[in-house]
Amino acid sequence: MIKGVKGEGENPVSTASRKPRHIAIIMDGNGRWAKQRHLPRHAGHKAGVKTVRTCVEQCVNHGIEVLTLFAFSSENWKRPEKEVGLLMGLFVAALKMEVKRLKRNNVQLRIIGDRSAFSNKLQKLIVSAEAATAGNTGLVLQIAASYGGRWDITEAARKLAERVKQGDLLPEKVTEELISSELSFADLPDPDLFIRTGGEQRLSNFLLWQSAYAELYFTDLLWPEFRVDEFLQALGSFSCRLRRFGKTSEQVTGENPEI
Numbered sequence: 045m046i047k048g049v050k051g052e053g054e055n056p057v058s059t060a061s062r063k064p065r066h067i068a069i070i071m072d073g074n075g076r077w078a079k080q081r082h083l084p085r086h087a088g089h090k091a092g093v094k095t096v097r098t099c100v101e102q103c104v105n106h107g108i109e110v111l112t113l114f115a116f117s118s119e120n121w122k123r124p125e126k127e128v129g130l131l132m133g134l135f136v137a138a139l140k141m142e143v144k145r146l147k148r149n150n151v152q153l154r155i156i157g158d159r160s161a162f163s164n165k166l167q168k169l170i171v172s173a174e175a176a177t178a179g180n181t182g183l184v185l186q187i188a189a190s191y192g193g194r195w196d197i198t199e200a201a202r203k204l205a206e207r208v209k210q211g212d213l214l215p216e217k218v219t220e221e222l223i224s225s226e227l228s229f230a231d232l233p234d235p236d237l238f239i240r241t242g243g244e245q246r247l248s249n250f251l252l253w254q255s256a257y258a259e260l261y262f263t264d265l266l267w268p269e270f271r272v273d274e275f276l277q278a279l280g281s282f283s284c285r286l287r288r289f290g291k292t293s294e295q296v297t298g299e300n301p302e303i
Contacts, residue, residue, distance in 0.1 A: 064236030066110040072242030073266030091268035118192030150182035157191030193252030200226035
């Protein structure tokens with residue numbers, strides 16, 4: 045398991061020239077990919093699973109620490125009941141099939157989101173899959189399912205409000221760091237690189253707090269079309285960016301211009 049305070053002790057200059065520690069991806073375009081081929085939407089979701097495998101393999105090969113994939117949002121429950129049912133079935137099948145592959149590649153699986161919305165069967169499968177890979181020390185693969193950034197922040201606020209109510213916490217002691225500690229994956233670094241496929245250019249309620257300083261990368265490719273070349277292009281784009289974190293370029297690079 046990867047430990048450490050998010051961003052602690054990091055030099056922005058060095059982060060600009062190396063790979064991201066944490067990549068977050070909105071996997072958009074499965075339905076449109078299927079529609080273009082006159083296939084049912086479910087066929088697009090199945091094709092997307094292959095791209096997930098490709099991205100996991102690339103992250104392992106490039107020494108990425110964390111990969112977080114947006115699989116099913118809080119809002120996706122509003123989709124047609126049949127499609128939701130098929131997606132849940134695909135989720136169950138993927139959990140059953142992929143655990144051995146993840147163990148073989150030393151990948152630790154985590155599921156983040158509101159699990160209470162899932163069936164008891166699916167909740168048990170999640171617990172079992174996480175337990176089976178908990179001892180792995182390589183890539184942490186997080187699947188965001190029944191997840192929303194606002195849900196995440198609201199849950200953190202409720203926990204802190206309960207502590208205030210119980211007298212264990214003074215309101216003036218609530219800090220950004222304290223809120224962060226109550227969010228999903230508080231023990232992992234925030235996303236450095238945020239990728240979205242499918243041509244849309246918005247965050248769609250994904251990791252809103254954690255992505256405050258993530259570098260954004262958008263591509264028109266639909267998720268099943270997102271291959272190794274595009275993944276490498278995203279890494280190359282990240283490596284060329286100067287991450288200032290509120291500072292001036294001169295502060296980050298160490299230059300001393302005349303004022």
